[in-house]
Amino acid sequence: MSKHQIELDEEEEKIVGHYKVEKSLGSVEKTLKLIIREFGKLKGRKGLIGKLRFCLLISLLVFSFLLSSNAVFAINTTRPQTVAFNMIFRLNNSNTDDVVRIPTPTPIFYTVDDVNVNNTQYSSNLTHAYVCSYDNVSYANGTTLAMIHSGKMEDLTYVNFYKATGSLYYTLKLKQKIEGNQLIMPFTKNTCDLVESKMTVIEQQTIPNKAFSAFTQIVPSSLTIAIRSVYDKLQLNGTDRFSSGEQKICFSNEGVNNANKPIIWGRLC
Amino acid sequence: MLNYFRIFRKGISPILATMLIILMTTVGVTLALTIVLPAIKRAQESSVINEGMENMKIMDNVIREVASEGTGTFRTVQLKVSGGEYKINGKSNNIEFTYPTTSGIFTADSYMKEGNLILSAGANAKASEYDLNNDGTTELVLENEILRVGIVKNGTSTSYATMNTSGIIKLINIKDNSMNVTPVDSSIVLDDIPSTSYGNGYSELVRSGDNLPKAEVLVHVNTTYAVYDVIYTLQSGTDFLIIKIQNAYYR
Numbered sequence: 001m002s003k004h005q006i007e008l009d010e011e012e013e014k015i016v017g018h019y020k021v022e023k024s025l026g027s028v029e030k031t032l033k034l035i036i037r038e039f040g041k042l043k044g045r046k047g048l049i050g051k052l053r054f055c056l057l058i059s060l061l062v063f064s065f066l067l068s069s070n071a072v073f074a075i076n077t078t079r080p081q082t083v084a085f086n087m088i089f090r091l092n093n094s095n096t097d098d099v100v101r102i103p104t105p106t107p108i109f110y111t112v113d114d115v116n117v118n119n120t121q122y123s124s125n126l127t128h129a130y131v132c133s134y135d136n137v138s139y140a141n142g143t144t145l146a147m148i149h150s151g152k153m154e155d156l157t158y159v160n161f162y163k164a165t166g167s168l169y170y171t172l173k174l175k176q177k178i179e180g181n182q183l184i185m186p187f188t189k190n191t192c193d194l195v196e197s198k199m200t201v202i203e204q205q206t207i208p209n210k211a212f213s214a215f216t217q218i219v220p221s222s223l224t225i226a227i228r229s230v231y232d233k234l235q236l237n238g239t240d241r242f243s244s245g246e247q248k249i250c251f252s253n254e255g256v257n258n259a260n261k262p263i264i265w266g267r268l269c
Numbered sequence: 270m271l272n273y274f275r276i277f278r279k280g281i282s283p284i285l286a287t288m289l290i291i292l293m294t295t296v297g298v299t300l301a302l303t304i305v306l307p308a309i310k311r312a313q314e315s316s317v318i319n320e321g322m323e324n325m326k327i328m329d330n331v332i333r334e335v336a337s338e339g340t341g342t343f344r345t346v347q348l349k350v351s352g353g354e355y356k357i358n359g360k361s362n363n364i365e366f367t368y369p370t371t372s373g374i375f376t377a378d379s380y381m382k383e384g385n386l387i388l389s390a391g392a393n394a395k396a397s398e399y400d401l402n403n404d405g406t407t408e409l410v411l412e413n414e415i416l417r418v419g420i421v422k423n424g425t426s427t428s429y430a431t432m433n434t435s436g437i438i439k440l441i442n443i444k445d446n447s448m449n450v451t452p453v454d455s456s457i458v459l460d461d462i463p464s465t466s467y468g469n470g471y472s473e474l475v476r477s478g479d480n481l482p483k484a485e486v487l488v489h490v491n492t493t494y495a496v497y498d499v500i501y502t503l504q505s506g507t508d509f510l511i512i513k514i515q516n517a518y519y520r
Contacts, residue, residue: 230385235359
């Protein structure tokens with residue numbers, strides 16, 4: 001290997017090294033500047049190595065573009081990140097008396113009737129993470145249906161209310177991150193004020209421990225206590241049940257599933 | 270007066286003595302039934318629940334430990350179980366301990382969260398299959414004291430059928446005033462890709478029966494780009510449905 005070739009190889013390494021730094025910064029502009037600068041150094045160099053370096057620089061340029069447009073990451077992403085829940089409905093035989101509430105700092109109310117609305121509110125503009133609809137004209141005690149984000153506020157993307165003129169139905173939509181979150185959908189008596197009043201509890205304990213509204217219930221003579229552990233970041237396999245006695249339970253790590261989560265097998269052994 | 274007793278020291282009559290014995294026995298039994306036995310029962314139930322909490326903590330810690338280590342990691346736990354039932358539930362991805370109580374140690378709306386564990390009271394949920402909305406097809410029905418929820422029944426885990434998430438929730442009904450909502454669309458879309466809302470798959474009850482702490486349906490959705498499960502949960506004594514996505518991945 002000639003001295004000239006070694007120098008060129010070192011220079012290529014330098015370029016690639018620079019590229020790595022630039023990639024980590026994620027700045028297309030900086031990468032482009034680097035490529036232009038390095039391309040300038042190639043002036044006057046001809047031959048096979050020069051052409052190879054030219055090809056390398058073009059490849060880097062294309063790759064950096066793909067990175068910046070997120071195309072490469074999109075291809076490599078194995079798990080969906082967000083979920084949007086849609087509900088298209090009405091609370092009575094007509095939607096005339098349905099009212100939609102969006103909890104912005106000054107709450108937004110829409111009497112559905114014949115409005116033409118497509119209102120999306122991102123989490124940063126919401127005081128609480130829900131969108132709600134109620135009807136207290138057709139029903140004396142009111143009827144309400146809401147979509148509530150259960151999880152961290154920053155994991156909520158947006159809530160949306162959509163209604164087209166003339167449509168008999170309207171849409172409530174809630175988009176959230178999948179991991180660690182869930183949707184609570186109360187369908188109960190009363191109005192959206194009730195939902196608003198329960199939001200502090202939901203924000204503290206994720207899932208409310210009792211019904212939103214008070215219902216007449218027969219008090220059972222026996223009450224079953226349930227203790228459960230729920231897993232988001234692993235897949236638990238198994239169907240075994242056990243009760244009184246000395247029990248031996250085995251847990252094994254069986255690798256990862258398609259969602260890249262560890263598979264844990266639990267069984268009596 | 271003392272002289273009177275000294276003169277007439279004959280003892281009380283046998284009838285009176287018998288009555289006194291019966292009275293004392295009745296009082297003793299009543300006290301035992303009303304105070305002592307419930308206290309013992311309460312202590313027993315409390316002990317089983319504490320044991321359940323400890324056993325659940327042990328299993329939870331082991332599961333997380335095994336998950337954090339590599340493939341092939343293996344752990345065994347030895348548990349002493351005095352009461353209740355433990356269930357490893359792969360479908361809803363949890364471990365559950367259930368124990369029926371009668372001593373009133375908890376009220377119906379009791380709720381407690383300790384670390385990764387959630388304790389709740391009440392088991393009046395029901396999961397069954399019947400034609401809830403009288404449309405001629407069988408639905409998977411989640412029911413508790415307040416609500417009935419009809420979920421589409423389609424396919425099996427061994428034989429997939431067409432699955433469009435827009436039609437999963439067929440009906441929600443408030444039982445005490447027969448108020449219904451029939452969504453025309455209840456679709457689920459992942460990462461804003463419309464085609465993730467339909468494909469094939471199946472739906473099934475996680476566990477069927479009465480007197481459950483919660484009634485659940487699992488819907489498996491297999492689309493062109495993504496595969497995922499949706500769990501619909503109706504807990505005992507609540508007026509809301511919980512919807513959660515799990516095991517989602519791109520093909």
